[in-house]
Amino acid sequence: MSKEKKSNLTIKIFSLVIAIILWSYVMSEVNPKITKEFRNIDVVFSNMEDLERSGIELMSPKEVKINVKVEGRRSEVLKLRDTDIIAKVDLSGYSEGTKKVPIYIDVPSKVDIVDYTPKEISFRFERIVSKEKPVVLKTIGKLEPGYSLGDGEIKPQSVILKGPKSWVNSVREVVAVVDITGKTKDINATVPIKLLDDDGNDVGRVEKEPNVVDVFIPMYRSRKIPIDIQLDGSIPTEYENPTLTVSPKAVDVKGNDAILNTLSSIKTKPISVYKLVGSGSVETELLLPEGIELVDPNQKIVVSLKSNSIENGTDVEDSDVENGNISENINKRFDYSFSEINVRNLGDELVIDTSNSTNSITVILNGPKDYLNSTGKEVLSPEIDLKGLDEGVHEVKLIIKDIREIKVSDIIPAKVKVSLKREEKE
Structure with missing residues (x-):
């Protein structure tokens, strides 16, 4: 190697050594300021016991983390740890609701806080009940x-x-x-x-x-027992060959074995024939012996009445067949809902409470077969007259228009229940 090249290399090495020495001096003796960001610092919740004493529960959030940027001499910043930064919120004195609570930061005295986020947190508090x-x-x-x-x-x-x-x-x-x-x-x-x-x-x-x-x-044995229908009153003579049915025909009952073994049937409570004829079917209850219960306490018992002599909208002869000929007079049944009844003389400011009024009316007519066969229910024009009646529940007679050669055999019920009440004003 030439003397000139060797001299240049020596100068370069010497310059590098001088630079390193100068940098080391600056870093160790001058010690410049630097900044550093610490992320995900845990926030401490203080005075939680004060919330408990006040009957308040912290609902959310259950934990909070923040980011903190600090500044200081390089040597101090480099030896700083996450645990040296204390972030906390004071939860004392807060009431029910959503509240914004400030965050306080503590760092060692030889470094300064440049910034931190967030600076406050929305906490939700609820009362303990x-x-x-x-x-x-x-x-x-x-x-x-x-x-x-x-x-x-x-x-x-x-x-x-x-x-x-x-x-x-x-x-x-x-x-x-x-x-x-x-x-x-x-x-x-x-x-x-x-x-x-x-x-x-x-x-x-x-x-x-x-x-x-x-x-x-308690645990019981159970059995299926047939139902026996009891009537209060007699079925009208207009009903030829009446058929009574009950649904279901038998029910599951439970109770003491000794009592169950004596039961051959369970009777219904006496059923009003008046109601049965008027509606065709009636929901009823059973006369259960003491110590006996239905397996299904919500079981519905329905008794129905059917007849070959009176069917809705159909005609059946009134008399027996004689000498191969059928009598000219027949019975015919028409059923009306309350809305199909004409109302006269309803008082001012009064309205009819249909929920508490008779909702089914049956009219039985008797007359010539050919004439009745061509007669529709609208011909009767049934109506009620409420003249002079005030607020309350009343029973009024059903008025049927007279029709030539036709007789009204029965009206079921005989009187129509009408509930009147004052009209509600807006």
Whole structure:
């Protein structure tokens, strides 16, 4: 290598050493200021116990993180750690609702805060409430054939719920669930409480007292027993070959074995023939012996009356067949709803409450077969006269237009119930 090239290389190396020495001096002795950003610093929630003493619950957010930018001498900034930066919010003194709470930052004295975000947080607070709700008994599973359940008992019958208002209000139902699969004896059990919302999901964040209830469910044998119809009054003579039917024909009942074994049938309560003829069918109740219950307490029992002599809109002969000839006079039935009845002399400011008035009227006519066959229900022009009647419930006579050669055999009911009330003004 030439002396000149060797001299240049020596100068370059010397310059680099001098530069390193100068940089080290500046960094160690001069120590310039720098900035640095710390991200996702946890915010500390202080004075939470003050909220609890005030009966307030913090709903959201449950945790907060912020970003902090600091400035200081390089040596101080480089040794700074996330844990050296203290970010906190003071939650004391806040009431129910959504509140903006400022964030306070503490850093070591040798560095300065340049900026931080966010500077405040919206917190949602709710009042803690207590509410008493009844416990509902529910069963799952299937009983053995021939067995049914009695009315269950729960102790205690209600529980106290406690928690934030929205959580407590979200509880639609408090239930105790019992599995009845394969059970043949009375059930005694201690059952945990479940809190359910409108969608049937568990609400697990609400406190409840107690957490369990004691349940007793009696177990009964069950049998299907036929129904025996009882009437109050006699069926009109116009009904030839009347047919009484009941639906269902038999019901499932439960109770003491000794009583069940003596039952051959269960009677209905006496049914008014007057009502039965007027409507054609009547919903009734059963006379259940003491200690006997329906398996389905909502079971509907309907008794119906049918006849070959009077059918709606059809004609049937009034007399027997004689010498192969049919008599000329027949009966014919017309049914009217209240809306088909003409109303006269309804008082000023009065209206008819149809929900509390007779809603079905039957008119039975007797007359020549050919004439009745060509007669429609509109010919009768049934009407009621409300002259002089004021607010209240009244019974008025149904007026039927006279028709040549036709006789009114019966009107069911004999008087029409009319409910009048004052017209509501806007």
